[in-house]
Amino acid sequence: MIPVQASADYRLSHLEELESESIHIFREVVAELERPVLMFSGGKDSIVMLRLAEKAFYPARLPFPLLQVDTGLDFPEVLQTRDNWVERLGARLVVASVEEAIATGVVVDDGKTSRNRMQTATLLDAIETHGFTAAFGGGRRDEEKARAKERVYSHRDEFGQWDPKNQRPELWSLYNGRLHEGEHMRIFPLSNWTELDIWHYIAREGIEIPSIYFAHQRRVFERDGMLLSEHPANPCRDGEVVTERTVRFRTVGDLTLTGCVESPATTLDEIVEEVSVARVTERGATRGDDRFSEAAMEDRKKEGYF
Amino acid sequence: MDLLRFATAGSVDDGKSTLIGRLLLDSKAIFEDQLEAVEATSNAKGYDYTDLALLTDGLRSEREQGITIDVAYRYFATPRRKFIIADTPGHVQYTRNMVTGASTADLGLVLVDARQGLTEQSRRHAVLLSLLRVPHLVLAVNKMDLVGFDQGVFERIRQEFVTFTQRLNVPDLAVIPISALQGDNVVTRSDAMPWYEGSSLMHHLENVHIASDRDLRDVRFPVQYVVRPKSDEHHDYRGYAGQVASGVLKPGDEVMVLPSGLTSRIAAIDSFTEQVEEAFPPMSVVVRLEDDLDVSRGDMICRVNNAPEPTQDVDAMVCWMTREPLRPRQKLAIKHTTRSARALVKDIQYRLDINTLHRDGDTRELGLNEIGRVTLRTTQQLLVDPYEQNRTTGSFILIDEATGTTVGAGMIN
Numbered sequence: 025m026i027p028v029q030a031s032a033d034y035r036l037s038h039l040e041e042l043e044s045e046s047i048h049i050f051r052e053v054v055a056e057l058e059r060p061v062l063m064f065s066g067g068k069d070s071i072v073m074l075r076l077a078e079k080a081f082y083p084a085r086l087p088f089p090l091l092q093v094d095t096g097l098d099f100p101e102v103l104q105t106r107d108n109w110v111e112r113l114g115a116r117l118v119v120a121s122v123e124e125a126i127a128t129g130v131v132v133d134d135g136k137t138s139r140n141r142m143q144t145a146t147l148l149d150a151i152e153t154h155g156f157t158a159a160f161g162g163g164r165r166d167e168e169k170a171r172a173k174e175r176v177y178s179h180r181d182e183f184g185q186w187d188p189k190n191q192r193p194e195l196w197s198l199y200n201g202r203l204h205e206g207e208h209m210r211i212f213p214l215s216n217w218t219e220l221d222i223w224h225y226i227a228r229e230g231i232e233i234p235s236i237y238f239a240h241q242r243r244v245f246e247r248d249g250m251l252l253s254e255h256p257a258n259p260c261r262d263g264e265v266v267t268e269r270t271v272r273f274r275t276v277g278d279l280t281l282t283g284c285v286e287s288p289a290t291t292l293d294e295i296v297e298e299v300s301v302a303r304v305t306e307r308g309a310t311r312g313d314d315r316f317s318e319a320a321m322e323d324r325k326k327e328g329y330f
Numbered sequence: 331m332d333l334l335r336f337a338t339a340g341s342v343d344d345g346k347s348t349l350i351g352r353l354l355l356d357s358k359a360i361f362e363d364q365l366e367a368v369e370a371t372s373n374a375k376g377y378d379y380t381d382l383a384l385l386t387d388g389l390r391s392e393r394e395q396g397i398t399i400d401v402a403y404r405y406f407a408t409p410r411r412k413f414i415i416a417d418t419p420g421h422v423q424y425t426r427n428m429v430t431g432a433s434t435a436d437l438g439l440v441l442v443d444a445r446q447g448l449t450e451q452s453r454r455h456a457v458l459l460s461l462l463r464v465p466h467l468v469l470a471v472n473k474m475d476l477v478g479f480d481q482g483v484f485e486r487i488r489q490e491f492v493t494f495t496q497r498l499n500v501p502d503l504a505v506i507p508i509s510a511l512q513g514d515n516v517v518t519r520s521d522a523m524p525w526y527e528g529s530s531l532m533h534h535l536e537n538v539h540i541a542s543d544r545d546l547r548d549v550r551f552p553v554q555y556v557v558r559p560k561s562d563e564h565h566d567y568r569g570y571a572g573q574v575a576s577g578v579l580k581p582g583d584e585v586m587v588l589p590s591g592l593t594s595r596i597a598a599i600d601s602f603t604e605q606v607e608e609a610f611p612p613m614s615v616v617v618r619l620e621d622d623l624d625v626s627r628g629d630m631i632c633r634v635n636n637a638p639e640p641t642q643d644v645d646a647m648v649c650w651m652t653r654e655p656l657r658p659r660q661k662l663a664i665k666h667t668t669r670s671a672r673a674l675v676k677d678i679q680y681r682l683d684i685n686t687l688h689r690d691g692d693t694r695e696l697g698l699n700e701i702g703r704v705t706l707r708t709t710q711q712l713l714v715d716p717y718e719q720n721r722t723t724g725s726f727i728l729i730d731e732a733t734g735t736t737v738g739a740g741m742i743n
Contacts, residue, residue: 034608034610037331038412041333044613047573052668055555079602080571082602083557083564084558084567085561172402173402193651194430195429195433195725195727196433198665198666198725215403216414218405
């Protein structure tokens with residue numbers, strides 16, 4: 025822990041200011057909205073979010089559960105990290121399983137739709153079943169064009185949909201959490217963080233993240249310019265060749281869709297160094313789901329995606 | 331490295347998107363895949379140049395209409411500072427978006443086209459930034475390349491703007507001649523304008539002194555949440571969580587809690603597992619008091635001889651943000667700091683013409699994007715300071731109780 029020291033000029037660093045803003049958001053939501061939940065994927069953004077939540081309510085325990093949408097195709101290293109965090113914080117974890125949702129008919133597996141996309145229906149079902157009125161998400165505005173215009177408090181109608189043209193104005197640090205029956209809020213405490221801020225913060229806090237963010241040997245093949253993991257659920261197509269390379273992941277998600285990048289970075293400092301000179305966005309580099317169209321994210325968000 | 335939030339207002343015609351695109355490009359905040367996507371779209375549209383405006387038009391409806399509708403937030407960093415840009419559309423029908431973007435800004439950037447000089451739109455932007463008490467203002471006189479980098483053109487515009495802003499509240503003004511397209515005075519000083527002795531725009535953004543903008547004297551700590559672990563380990567722990575709005579809090583300080591008026595001393599200030607010696611804005615901390623007082627969300631911790639005014643009668647400038655007009659006798663929900671109440675519109679004193687600063691006292695209502703002076707009566711006391719003294723304890727939002735949407739933004743007089 026780095027103590028917050030009284031500096032002569034009473035200035036916070038940019039990371040401290042972002043941290044303070046996020047903590048303020050967490051407390052505001054818990055004070056005003058009845059049944060919050062934190063969407064926890066085990067990825068770096070949701071880990072930073074969880075760290076901020078831990079700080080916001082310390083020494084009390086988290087006043088809300090964590091919700092993970094299990095695609096059935098998550099990286100085992102990510103699930104391990106998730107379990108470690110849950111145990112350390114004594115948090116309650118709710119798992120909403122895509123496979124279960126398929127089995128019970130909540131979502132239909134037509135063989136074409138990705139697990140990542142089926143998460144949306146599974147997530148909305150979980151939110152409705154548990155009666156959650158606010159779901160914290162790790163989305164950042166620097167990630168993608170549609171996200172750049174999203175509010176910190178993002179209102180969702182009874183169908184879980186986002187209406188980008190009809191968003192509530194958000195002024196000062198005065199958030200409006202008013203809801204009607206059946207509606208909910210998505211809350212984005214990391215709205216103003218960039219990918220680099222996230223890495224700097226992880227390094228500063230010295231917190232655990234899944235090992236696949238660091239360089240390791242992995243059997244991969246190339247598809248659409250991305251490096252994907254060899255896995256029974258993700259069979260190679262004609263012409264695709266599996267080779268072993270030194271790689272790391274910049275994002276974690278459904279392993280059939282999440283690509284890795286070749287990298288020698290084995291420490292946080294090396295990752296920070298790599299991210300600061302990166303010339304391609306993390307989503308453009310490694311997320312098949314955002315590449316389908318220019319408005320892929322906007323469309324998925326309107327339906328109720330994270 | 332610290333953080334500077336700035337708001338830009340303007341339309342594509344002023345070269346605003348080109349300027350933002352250039353700041354992002356030159357600070358390497360734009361990635362190759364983003365630039366390639368924009369180049370591909372520009373080609374598909376038949377442009378013979380890369381339309382950097384496409385970088386900032388995030389929503390499909392905006393791309394289809396070729397306009398920016400909403401506030402877009404952009405991020406870039408230099409070794410000195412991290413920047414958050416609130417990029418807002420310039421037209422009068424988007425005043426509410428400009429007000430939103432300006433509400434959190436340390437600095438406002440107004441662009442004018444050197445060929446056109448000051449327009450109604452640039453004056454309006456300056457008025458709004460001044461109304462929102464954005465402490466630093468920059469006028470960027472763009473497209474200097476199209477007037478032959480002429481000092482006379484720049485001086486005329488500068489002088490006219492300085493004269494205009496004397497009627498406003500603008501504590502710090504910089505006027506910079508630039509060419510966003512060619513990069514003159516954007517990141518580096520331009521050789522084409524040796525007569526200009528000031529700094530480049532980027533240099534100004536990196537160095538503008540924002541440390542003294544915050545009020546470190548008047549202690550205002552709105553209580554957000556009461557932390558009570560109720561665990562064996564922290565059985566008697568009771569802390570008041572919040573974000574310091576102004577002033578510096580220290581353990582041992584004698585403080586007063588409003589609205590009760592009860593006094594105590596600060597026992598400790600917690601920041602996660604650490605105890606801090608001083609808490610200052612905008613730190614989020616947990617304050618513990620020596621005495622067991624009944625303190626809850628919506629209360630305010632301040633100093634005994636320096637407190638906000640508890641009042642049920644609020645006199646404020648209100649920016650109206652929805653189609654259905656604001657009228658006297660209307661009832662609304664109000665959120666001020668961490669306190670929520672209901673408000674009755676007693677009177678609309680006048681509507682402010684944000685182009686001419688003329689006060690129209692005959693008005694009966696405020697329409698969408700209009701700003702006026704309004705008096706409200708609230709169901710419970712609010713703990714207020716004038717907005718010009720404190721942007722946190724001087725601001726509020728109005729919420730329509732039926733639809734739940736935010737319909738107004740208020741700045742207390």
